Structures are given as C-alpha cells and as structure tokens.
Amino acid sequence: MSRFALRGATIALASALLSLLSACxxxxxxxxxxxxxxxxxxxxxxxxxxxxxxxxxxxxxxxxxxxxxxxxxxxxxxxxxxxxxxxxxxxxxxxxxxxxxxxxxxxxxxxxxxxxxxxxxxxxxxxxxxxxxxxxxxxxxxxxxxxxxxxxxxxxxxxxxxxxxxxxxxxxxxxxxxxxxxxxxxxxxxxxxxxxxxxxxxxxxxxxxxxxxxxxxxxxxxxxxxxxxxxxxxxxxxxxxxxxxxxxxxxxxxxxxxxxYFWVDRIFDWNPDSSVFPWQLFHTSRPGTLDTSLISSDSINNPRSxxxxxxxxxxxxxxxxxxxxxxxxxxxxxxxxxxxxxxxxxxxxxxxxxxxxxxxxxxxxxxxxxxxxxxxxxxxxxxxxxxxxxxxxxxxxxxxxxxxxxxxxxxxxxxxxxxxxxxxxxxxxxxxxxxxPHLLKDVPGGDKYLTKDQKVLDHGAMVFADTCARCHSSKIPTPAPGVDPGGCSGKDYLTCWNKYWAWTKTDDFKTKMRAIVQQKDFRDDNYFSTELRVPETVLRTNACSSLATNAIAGNIWDNFSSQTYKELPSIGQVTVYDPYTGAPSQYTMPAGGRGYIRPASLISIWSTAPFLQNNVIGTFNPSPSVDARMASFQDAIEKMLWPEKREKDPVLGDKIPGYIDRTTATSWLIIRGGYLPDFLRPLLSPAHRFFPAIFGEGEIKLGPIPAGTPVNLLADIDLLGESTATPEEKLDHQKKVLDLLTKLIHDLNALPPNATDDDARKVFANVVQPMLALSKCPDFVVNRGHYFGTASYPGEPALTDDDKRALIEYLKTL
Structure with missing residues (x-):
C-alpha cells in the first residue's frame, strides 16, 4: 500500500475512533x-x-x-x-x-x-x-x-x-x-x-x-x-x-x-516485559517517583518524586x-x-x-x-x-x-x-x-553519622548561608522593597526574581544570612525552603517538570491553579541537546505558568535520597534501614556537589552533561486484540490484515523500536499542538504530526521480517528532527542541573572540597 493510501487509512481510522468515542x-x-x-x-x-x-x-x-x-x-x-x-x-x-x-x-x-x-x-x-x-x-x-x-x-x-x-x-x-x-x-x-x-x-x-x-x-x-x-x-x-x-x-x-521505594513500572505493569514499549516508558520512573499526569496525560513523560x-x-x-x-x-x-x-x-x-x-x-x-x-x-x-x-x-x-x-x-x-x-x-x-522532622540525632545509633567537630559544623553553616539558604531556608533577611519576589504579581514575577537573585550574591545578603544561621533557634520551625518559583534558567535541571501543561489556562486543572500562576512570563531560553549527536540548541520556554520549579525542602534530607525532582541523582537502596539511607545519602549528596561524578550517557558520553533515558531492549507498542473496540477487531483477521507488521495475529503491534532509542523522543510528542497560538497554527501542527506518524508507520512496515536494531535505527534517524520539532519537552538529559557551588555560575565562587564536606556534615543535622 502506498504512503498516501496509508495516510488515508490512518485518517479514516482516527476519525472513526474519535466519532465512536464522542457518540458514546x-x-x-x-x-x-x-x-x-x-x-x-x-x-x-x-x-x-x-x-x-x-x-x-x-x-x-x-x-x-x-x-x-x-x-x-x-x-x-x-x-x-x-x-x-x-x-x-x-x-x-x-x-x-x-x-x-x-x-x-x-x-x-x-x-x-x-x-x-x-x-x-x-x-x-x-x-x-x-x-x-x-x-x-x-x-x-x-x-x-x-x-x-x-x-x-x-x-x-x-x-x-x-x-x-x-x-x-x-x-x-x-x-x-x-x-x-x-x-x-x-x-x-x-x-x-x-x-x-x-x-x-x-x-x-x-x-x-x-x-x-x-x-x-x-x-x-x-x-x-x-x-x-x-x-x-x-x-x-x-x-x-x-x-x-x-x-x-x-x-x-x-x-x-x-x-x-515505590516501583511504578512493576506496580502499574503486573507482568513486566521489556519488549513492550509501555514498560520502557514506566521504567524511566526511578523508585519513589510517579508521573502525576499519568492518567490525564499531557504528553510529557514526567516522573517526579x-x-x-x-x-x-x-x-x-x-x-x-x-x-x-x-x-x-x-x-x-x-x-x-x-x-x-x-x-x-x-x-x-x-x-x-x-x-x-x-x-x-x-x-x-x-x-x-x-x-x-x-x-x-x-x-x-x-x-x-x-x-x-x-x-x-x-x-x-x-x-x-x-x-x-x-x-x-x-x-x-x-x-x-x-x-x-x-x-x-x-x-x-x-x-x-x-x-x-525526622532527625538523625533521634535515631538509635544515628550519632555515629554525625560529626562532633563543632568547627566543621560552623564552617558548613556558613557555606549553607552563602550558597543554599536563598532557596532552602524559610528564615532569610528581609530584602529591600521591590526585591522580594513574594510580593510581586504573576506578570511582574520574573523582574522581582532577577533582582532578588542578584541581591543574594551580595555581601549584604550573605552577612545578614550568616548572622541568621548562627542563631540558636535557626532550625526551629524552619521549612528549609522558600517555595519561591525558581526559573529553570537558574536551576538548569531537566525542564520537563516545569513544562507540564495540566494546570495552564483551559486545561484539566484550570480551576486549581491561580490567576497569578497563569500570568507568569516566559523565563527565556534553555539549552537542550540532540539525543543522537549531542548538539546543543536553544529552546524557548513558554509563558503562562511554565518554566519554574519550587525548591524542595531539605528537612530530613539524610533520609530522602536519591535527589532532584526525579530521584535520578544517587544510587537507590531498597532497604529502609538507617545504614542504607545514609549510604544512599552520601552517594547522592556527593553527586549533587561534585557533578562530574554523575552518570554519563552510554551513547554520547561527555558530549552532553548527563544521562538520557533510552530503551533497554528492542520493543513494540502492542494492543492485545481483546482490548480493541469491536469495530476494529476485523482488522485482526487474515482477510483484513493489510499491514501485517502492524496488525498481527490477535493484536496490533507497532515496531520495532530499537534498543537505545530515547524514550521521551516518542513519549513527549505534542499530538494536539497545545503550544500553538492560533487555530491555523494548531491545524498545521496536527498535519505535521500526522505526516510524521504516517512516515514512521510506513517505513517500519517496509522493514524485512528479520530486521535488526541497526535497520530500525535508520528509520528513526530519518525522523529525529521532525520529532524534536513536535516535542512538548525536547530536554532529554534527566540528571543535569543544580550546579550551585561549582564554577558553572558566572560571578559566584566555586566551593572548595573542604567547603563541600563541611556542608554535607551540616545537612545531616537538618
């Protein structure tokens, strides 16, 4: 069947399915x-x-x-x-x-x-x-x-x-x-x-x-x-x-x-099979993470702790x-x-x-x-x-x-x-x-993990005051009028934030913050987060969490997000990386609420590793014992403070600043025949099986998706054109999606029965750029960012190894 006939059949199927769903x-x-x-x-x-x-x-x-x-x-x-x-x-x-x-x-x-x-x-x-x-x-x-x-x-x-x-x-x-x-x-x-x-x-x-x-x-x-x-x-x-x-x-x-310790790929997939693409998708969720938009899908794979x-x-x-x-x-x-x-x-x-x-x-x-x-x-x-x-x-x-x-x-x-x-x-x-809080000092045997050296703790407290407190303490100095982003409305927020962030780099802020940290009651009733909205241009972590669309105007949680959230301005551009070549490019973050992350609380941080919003920094340990938690904490906090210790991508290595979630085996997108709507079941019979690689015996099977394919290359495609501004742009976007899927289905169907992963990779190589252009989150590096204390931020001094070790000892006391 020609590509044009295939496209026509695809449109007919989609239209029939949508009509049936709407009618019911x-x-x-x-x-x-x-x-x-x-x-x-x-x-x-x-x-x-x-x-x-x-x-x-x-x-x-x-x-x-x-x-x-x-x-x-x-x-x-x-x-x-x-x-x-x-x-x-x-x-x-x-x-x-x-x-x-x-x-x-x-x-x-x-x-x-x-x-x-x-x-x-x-x-x-x-x-x-x-x-x-x-x-x-x-x-x-x-x-x-x-x-x-x-x-x-x-x-x-x-x-x-x-x-x-x-x-x-x-x-x-x-x-x-x-x-x-x-x-x-x-x-x-x-x-x-x-x-x-x-x-x-x-x-x-x-x-x-x-x-x-x-x-x-x-x-x-x-x-x-x-x-x-x-x-x-x-x-x-x-x-x-x-x-x-x-x-x-x-x-x-x-x-x-x-x-x-929650394994979503095992709980939500009772019979895990790495050759099935949904398993590959779920498998990107580290233990303790879940995509809160999993059911009301926003077409962004977004596992969060x-x-x-x-x-x-x-x-x-x-x-x-x-x-x-x-x-x-x-x-x-x-x-x-x-x-x-x-x-x-x-x-x-x-x-x-x-x-x-x-x-x-x-x-x-x-x-x-x-x-x-x-x-x-x-x-x-x-x-x-x-x-x-x-x-x-x-x-x-x-x-x-x-x-x-x-x-x-x-x-x-x-x-x-x-x-x-x-x-x-x-x-x-x-x-x-x-x-x-659950404090390490209250744990039987927890004292062995806490330093008795007060000079080290005092040193760590000063490092915390200079580097961490501006995002991770609810007790900070009062800024000058117009500098506190807590007093700004949505549309003015970024202007206030930029002034606030610049102030936190000054001696005025650091001197006052050091005095606050030294107060005896500093830890009492401290949430250890400001809960301010931090732009991703500052955090540099994976942008997908901040690009979620469920709460923007007109979406499912419209009634549960404030007007000031919906009026937040664009933070500008972030750097993303081609998952096949590593080439960097700039991605403009949309306005209307997206682009910001609120800092996590550091309360009981000793017990909550791995770190970052997707639990990707640090080695997971399935034991809830204190010894296991501390081993996980030590591994994670070192990778946070020494980013060079973080896991590298197996394909691109040092070409990108971290790791991309890729399929671990050749996989297929399969829909068992028993779950098909009745009107589609005839497609499974030999007489109607006009795409044998897609409509197989008793099931629909799309693939092969070769091992090493970036999972989010497929998972983050914007099917609807939600980021478009006008009906005309949305229609053009959806036409591009249809053209992309038509080409992908046609080219996969053309592969021989004994096709290798290398053969399938060539098919995907031909559609990488169109897929990136249609992605709702083209940022695939999951363990980058939060480089505070390193040389990555102009105008801010990097911490020494002694600074970092002292900070670690101080964090154990929170």
Missing part, C-alpha cells in the same frame, strides 16, 4: 457520581473516628478531628475504585491491581517479596494467601491474622457503602471504606457489575493463568480496587524502621514520608511572605479555611474575595489556590468523580483536547466530592500535628 460519551457537566445516583448525600459519609492507626507517626496524641483526618488520608478513596477498575481496560491489561494484591504462585510478586519487588507497604495483621480463597471467588488475597483486632472501617452498619450497578441492577458494595487488602493504601470493594452472568463466567484459575481469558475487555472482576493517598505517601519511619520491611508493624510506619510532608505549620506561616496568589473565575470556588472557621490563625491565609496565601505542593508550584484546594485536587487526580473527570481527556493515551473539570460541576453532581471537601480540614489538622 455524555456531555461534560451532565453526569452524576455513583453516590448521588444511589440517593446519598455528604452527611451520609461521616468521617471515621476510630484510632486504629494509633501506633503510627510515633504514637502522637491526636484529637478526635485529627484522628478523622488521618483516617481520611489512609483509607478514604472517594469512589475512585470505579476509575481503577476501568483503567484495567484502558491500559490494555497492563494495569491490574487485583493481581498486584495477589500471591498466586505464577506472579512475580507476593506478600513475601511485595516490599522488595514492588515497594508497596504490607499492611500489618495480614498473612500471605496459601491457596485460593473460596469466600473471595478463588482469589489469592492476603488473609487477616485472626489474632489481630478487626478493621473498624469494614463496619457496614456504621459505614454503609453505596448500592448501584452500571448494568441496571442494584447490588450491595459493602462499607464505603471498602475492605482492607493487605496493602496499605489499597482497599477492596465488591464490584457492582459482578452480576449473575459475570459470576457464571468467572474463573479465578484462568484469571491468573490464561491470557486469552484475562486479556478480555469484557471480563468483570468480582472486586474493584480503590486507592487512598496512603499508597503514595506512607512509608517506613526513618527514625524507627522495621527490622523486616516485608513485615512492618504500625509503629514502623509514617503517614507523610512519601513512598520512596513523591514528596515527604514536613512542618506544615511553618510552611503555611511562610506562605504569608512568599505564597500570595490571586484567584479568578472557577479558582474562587475552592474551599478555604475560612469556609469552615470563623476565627483563628488558619483564617489569615485567605482574604475575600480573591487573595490566598498558600504553600505550593506540586513541584512546578501550579496547585496554588490554597492548602485545601491542593488536598482536594489530589482526590480528583486519583479517580474521585471519574464519571465526569474522564469526559475531559482520554485516559493514559492522550491525543484528545483536554478541558477543565469544574469545581462547580463537582459541587453539583458528586456527593463523593462534597464529602471530601467537608473532611479535608480535618486532614489539614492532622498534618499540623504529625509532620515534625
């Missing part, structure tokens, strides 16, 4: 969530007040409201089990959380190695399944230890679940907290679609062992799996780690440290200085503390009708509408009100214009949203009580 979907704003359809209201979802998790977080004493906040954080899923069940089909079987929870002998992970292999936290008081459970449809799910107290959240009389079935039948679904699964952060819910016909078709043995059975988009599983915030935020306590991480006790776990939550009180307080934002339109529908409190210190963070002082939680500082708005957004992002959310984008794969999910619509049509809004103030209260 209701209009945004017209759907109700399961709870509302079941006749529930927010008052019928009272927060749980049982202190079941008392031993966590150092067994701190909590009030009733604070206990409710912790329970919400750990077990409330807000009906998101509906989303995760549906994503099993959307991901064409790659994601299957029921298998992630199982200990069936044929799976790579079970309760015995769940921590080591997956980085998931085994819930205390459970035992490994030793066989199929006849009471749970033959599934190999963890069993509760009968010697332990029961889970109070499974009380169906106190916490009755909604009763609704998408197939037109009303069926019970248990407690609205579901049932404990054996994994912290995942809850089991009876599937309302598992009716008599589904039960008759169900075969647990084939579910685990027969691909022809489990790779069927019509298969109905007996349970849906819901996800709470705990999955990505609970981890081993740095100061009281478990002796055996596969078998922790509640006292060994902390609610807010972040899932530092899961933040530890420390010192929320001081963090809120410093937002009065640096976190002022202006709200407009739908942004003003976010709940503020003032909506729940008539007086008290928490009401100072909002001045009606449109001014809020807020921490910036996401790394690009986009969720800037207030602390409660940031918490509520998380629940939408993990699937609350998916009935509406999924109408605004195409999950996982992208390629469809993204439109904003409106808070006003959620308030009207989602009882789960209403209940979540009512409960997040209690969660904030819990954080205010539970986010104290």
């Amino acid at each position: 979907q209701p209009a945004p704003g017209t759907v109700k969530d399961e709870a509302l359809r079941a006749g529930r209201d927010a008052a019928s979802f009272p927060a749980a007040d049982e202190d079941y998790f008392h031993d966590m977080d150092g067994a701190i004493a909590l009030s009733s409201d604070e206990i409710k906040g912790r329970n919400m954080w750990l077990v409330w899923t807000g009906g998101d089990d509906r989303l995760w069940d549906g994503l099993t089909n959307t991901s064409v079987g790659t994601l299957d959380l029921l298998k992630t929870l199982s200990s069936y002998p044929g799976l790579q992970a079970s309760r015995d190695n769940r921590w080591t292999w997956l980085g998931l936290v085994n819930e205390p008081c459970f035992k490994k399944a030793t066989g199929p459970d006849p009471n749970r449809y033959g599934l190999w799910l963890d069993q509760r230890d009968p010697s332990c107290p029961g889970d109070p959240f499974e009380n169906e009389q106190k916490y009755p679940g909604v009763k609704i079935g998408a197939r037109g039948k009303t069926v019970p679904v248990g407690s609205y907290y579901g049932y404990a699964s054996g994994v912290v952060g995942l809850r089991l819910f009876p599937n309302p679609d598992f009716d008599a016909a589904a039960a008759k078709h169900w075969d647990a043995k084939r579910y685990y062992s027969d691909p022809n059975y489990y790779n069927d988009k019509n298969l109905v599983r007996p349970y849906r799996v819901g996800m709470s915030c705990a999955l990505c935020h609970v981890g081993p306590s740095p100061v009281k780690p478990p002796d055996d991480p596969e078998n922790p006790k509640w006292e060994n776990l902390a609610s807010n440290v972040g899932a530092q 899961m933040n530890a939550v420390y010192n929320l009180g001081p963090r809120l307080t410093q937002s009065l200085r640096w976190g002022q934002e202006t709200l407009a339109g739908g942004q003003r529908n976010n709940k503020q503390f003032n909506d729940f409190l008539s007086s008290g210190p928490l009401t100072q963070f909002y001045t009606p009708p449109d001014t809020v002082h807020t921490p910036r939680v996401l790394k690009d500082g986009s969720d800037s509408v207030g602390a409660l708005g940031a918490l509520n957004r998380v629940y939408l992002n993990i699937g609350l009100f998916s009935e509406e959310w999924l109408l605004h984008f195409r999950a996982l794969v992208g390629g469809q214009p993204i439109t904003p999910i409106e808070i006003a619509v959620a308030n009207k049509n989602s009882v789960y949203w209403q209940a979540t809004e009512q409960q997040t103030p209690d969660m904030a209260l819990f954080f205010l009580k539970s986010t104290a």
Whole structure:
C-alpha cells in the first residue's frame, strides 16, 4: 500500500475512533457520581473516628478531628475504585491491581517479596494467601491474622457503602471504606457489575493463568480496587524502621514520608516485559517517583518524586511572605479555611474575595489556590468523580483536547466530592500535628553519622548561608522593597526574581544570612525552603517538570491553579541537546505558568535520597534501614556537589552533561486484540490484515523500536499542538504530526521480517528532527542541573572540597 493510501487509512481510522468515542460519551457537566445516583448525600459519609492507626507517626496524641483526618488520608478513596477498575481496560491489561494484591504462585510478586519487588507497604495483621480463597471467588488475597483486632472501617452498619450497578441492577458494595487488602493504601470493594452472568463466567484459575481469558475487555472482576493517598505517601519511619520491611508493624510506619521505594513500572505493569514499549516508558520512573499526569496525560513523560510532608505549620506561616496568589473565575470556588472557621490563625491565609496565601505542593508550584484546594485536587487526580473527570481527556493515551473539570460541576453532581471537601480540614489538622522532622540525632545509633567537630559544623553553616539558604531556608533577611519576589504579581514575577537573585550574591545578603544561621533557634520551625518559583534558567535541571501543561489556562486543572500562576512570563531560553549527536540548541520556554520549579525542602534530607525532582541523582537502596539511607545519602549528596561524578550517557558520553533515558531492549507498542473496540477487531483477521507488521495475529503491534532509542523522543510528542497560538497554527501542527506518524508507520512496515536494531535505527534517524520539532519537552538529559557551588555560575565562587564536606556534615543535622 502506498504512503498516501496509508495516510488515508490512518485518517479514516482516527476519525472513526474519535466519532465512536464522542457518540458514546455524555456531555461534560451532565453526569452524576455513583453516590448521588444511589440517593446519598455528604452527611451520609461521616468521617471515621476510630484510632486504629494509633501506633503510627510515633504514637502522637491526636484529637478526635485529627484522628478523622488521618483516617481520611489512609483509607478514604472517594469512589475512585470505579476509575481503577476501568483503567484495567484502558491500559490494555497492563494495569491490574487485583493481581498486584495477589500471591498466586505464577506472579512475580507476593506478600513475601511485595516490599522488595514492588515497594508497596504490607499492611500489618495480614498473612500471605496459601491457596485460593473460596469466600473471595478463588482469589489469592492476603488473609487477616485472626489474632489481630478487626478493621473498624469494614463496619457496614456504621459505614454503609453505596448500592448501584452500571448494568441496571442494584447490588450491595459493602462499607464505603471498602475492605482492607493487605496493602496499605489499597482497599477492596465488591464490584457492582459482578452480576449473575459475570459470576457464571468467572474463573479465578484462568484469571491468573490464561491470557486469552484475562486479556478480555469484557471480563468483570468480582472486586474493584480503590486507592487512598496512603499508597503514595506512607512509608517506613526513618527514625524507627522495621527490622523486616516485608513485615512492618504500625509503629514502623509514617503517614507523610512519601513512598520512596515505590516501583511504578512493576506496580502499574503486573507482568513486566521489556519488549513492550509501555514498560520502557514506566521504567524511566526511578523508585519513589510517579508521573502525576499519568492518567490525564499531557504528553510529557514526567516522573517526579513523591514528596515527604514536613512542618506544615511553618510552611503555611511562610506562605504569608512568599505564597500570595490571586484567584479568578472557577479558582474562587475552592474551599478555604475560612469556609469552615470563623476565627483563628488558619483564617489569615485567605482574604475575600480573591487573595490566598498558600504553600505550593506540586513541584512546578501550579496547585496554588490554597492548602485545601491542593488536598482536594489530589482526590480528583486519583479517580474521585471519574464519571465526569474522564469526559475531559482520554485516559493514559492522550491525543484528545483536554478541558477543565469544574469545581462547580463537582459541587453539583458528586456527593463523593462534597464529602471530601467537608473532611479535608480535618486532614489539614492532622498534618499540623504529625509532620515534625525526622532527625538523625533521634535515631538509635544515628550519632555515629554525625560529626562532633563543632568547627566543621560552623564552617558548613556558613557555606549553607552563602550558597543554599536563598532557596532552602524559610528564615532569610528581609530584602529591600521591590526585591522580594513574594510580593510581586504573576506578570511582574520574573523582574522581582532577577533582582532578588542578584541581591543574594551580595555581601549584604550573605552577612545578614550568616548572622541568621548562627542563631540558636535557626532550625526551629524552619521549612528549609522558600517555595519561591525558581526559573529553570537558574536551576538548569531537566525542564520537563516545569513544562507540564495540566494546570495552564483551559486545561484539566484550570480551576486549581491561580490567576497569578497563569500570568507568569516566559523565563527565556534553555539549552537542550540532540539525543543522537549531542548538539546543543536553544529552546524557548513558554509563558503562562511554565518554566519554574519550587525548591524542595531539605528537612530530613539524610533520609530522602536519591535527589532532584526525579530521584535520578544517587544510587537507590531498597532497604529502609538507617545504614542504607545514609549510604544512599552520601552517594547522592556527593553527586549533587561534585557533578562530574554523575552518570554519563552510554551513547554520547561527555558530549552532553548527563544521562538520557533510552530503551533497554528492542520493543513494540502492542494492543492485545481483546482490548480493541469491536469495530476494529476485523482488522485482526487474515482477510483484513493489510499491514501485517502492524496488525498481527490477535493484536496490533507497532515496531520495532530499537534498543537505545530515547524514550521521551516518542513519549513527549505534542499530538494536539497545545503550544500553538492560533487555530491555523494548531491545524498545521496536527498535519505535521500526522505526516510524521504516517512516515514512521510506513517505513517500519517496509522493514524485512528479520530486521535488526541497526535497520530500525535508520528509520528513526530519518525522523529525529521532525520529532524534536513536535516535542512538548525536547530536554532529554534527566540528571543535569543544580550546579550551585561549582564554577558553572558566572560571578559566584566555586566551593572548595573542604567547603563541600563541611556542608554535607551540616545537612545531616537538618
């Protein structure tokens, strides 16, 4: 078939698919969530007040409201089990959380190695399944230890679940907290679609062992799996780690440290296969990282570390200085503390009708509408009100214009949203009580890692004052008027920042900062970050985190980013590198919010390595022990301060300043036949298989993608032309995308059956420049930047080796 015929067929297929999807979907704003359809209201979802998790977080004493906040954080899923069940089909079987929870002998992970292999936290008081459970449809799910107290959240009389079935039948679904699964952060819910016909078709043995059975988009599983915030935020306590991480006790776990050991490529791909391109994509996520725009894809592969939550009180307080934002339109529908409190210190963070002082939680500082708005957004992002959310984008794969999910619509049509809004103030209260730093000096045996030489510590403190504090201390001198970027509006921010940055290089700043560092209470209530927006031109780290588009005007999180964020100016140009030749070029960063990163907090930095926003600096160690954390910290901090020690690219070496994530094996983009829409299935029959290299026996298979291909060369293509300014430019962009894909498919199809990787590389070599031109983030070097203290910054003296070693000793004390 000619290239023109192929292009015509591609257009026809795309048009047919888009038409089918559009015809099947209701209009945004017209759907109700399961709870509302079941006749529930927010008052019928009272927060749980049982202190079941008392031993966590150092067994701190909590009030009733604070206990409710912790329970919400750990077990409330807000009906998101509906989303995760549906994503099993959307991901064409790659994601299957029921298998992630199982200990069936044929799976790579079970309760015995769940921590080591997956980085998931085994819930205390459970035992490994030793066989199929006849009471749970033959599934190999963890069993509760009968010697332990029961889970109070499974009380169906106190916490009755909604009763609704998408197939037109009303069926019970248990407690609205579901049932404990054996994994912290995942809850089991009876599937309302598992009716008599589904039960008759169900075969647990084939579910685990027969691909022809489990790779069927019509298969109905007996349970849906819901996800709470705990999955990505609970981890081993740095100061009281478990002796055996596969078998922790509640006292060994902390609610807010972040899932530092989480392997997304293994959790979201239950049967990992390096020859499948989605595995190659997931594999770029280092342990402890996740792309928060994975589901509502912005066509940028953007794995970022899961933040530890420390010192929320001081963090809120410093937002009065640096976190002022202006709200407009739908942004003003976010709940503020003032909506729940008539007086008290928490009401100072909002001045009606449109001014809020807020921490910036996401790394690009986009969720800037207030602390409660940031918490509520998380629940939408993990699937609350998916009935509406999924109408605004195409999950996982992208390629469809993204439109904003409106808070006003959620308030009207989602009882789960209403209940979540009512409960997040209690969660904030819990954080205010539970986010104290984990200090190395408090760890049994931690003293052996801390120097006793006060001169070294004093030296390190001065280095910190001169080099680090301007971004990594919430206690800094007060600048002159017009120099503090915290007082500037969005459009004026960069001008203020440049003045501030220049001032931090002066003797005036350094003298005052040294005096502050020497104060006895310097570490007390210091968040060790300013949370200012730092331009990527200063950081020089990988630009993809700051290029995320979900929060720009008109995108999915439009209602959750402030007007001042949307008005931020362009920071100018950053240097990017050709992934095949290493040749540098300049890339102009767009305006409208992108281009900035808020500095990470250095609290408990000894326990949080590897470093940078993508956990790429330092060697990962799967053990949560203090010795292992310190080994990881030492390796990571040396690579931060001595950039020449960082990993180099295996293809380009010293031609570029770091490492590019490349495919590790020849791979293919495969869609199993069972997940194809019915109207596309005839393409799999011999009579219709006009592209044998693409439409193979029982599946669609695109490739080969040769080993060594930059993963983000494929993953970051801007399919929609979101960065274009006019409809004409967007249309031209989409034509270029179509031409590119047509050429790539045609040339791959022309390869002989025994084509080598070298043959396939020639195909990709012909399209590298068009792909770079269409990329939403052409910056592929993942471990560059943050060169502070080196000779890379003109006008700033480089630190000596003694300076750096003293600084390391000081950082261990934070």
